[in-house]
Amino acid sequence: MVAPSDADEQQRDRAGTIQRIAGSLGTALLAVTLQHAIGARLPGFHRSITGAAALAAAHPARVLPRWRTHSAPHSGSRLVLTRPRS
Numbered sequence: 603m604v605a606p607s608d609a610d611e612q613q614r615d616r617a618g619t620i621q622r623i624a625g626s627l628g629t630a631l632l633a634v635t636l637q638h639a640i641g642a643r644l645p646g647f648h649r650s651i652t653g654a655a656a657l658a659a660a661h662p663a664r665v666l667p668r669w670r671t672h673s674a675p676h677s678g679s680r681l682v683l684t685r686p687r688s
Contacts, residue, residue, distance in 0.1 A: 640654075644657060644664075644665060646661075
């Protein structure tokens, strides 16, 4: 076995740093995308947690998901999120 050189260690450090930065950017992009999607579907949502809580408290049937239990053959019961019908 050959001991890793300083260049190998630096390359691993750079790759780890790039992965952490890319993961952070991906998470931020996903959060912004979800915020816009929620805002487009829920009038009155002002893109904040407090706005979402106030909207859920004022109109729980419109905001909170509906859960139904479905039975599938050979898989038991499972919960499935369904969209409210307009």
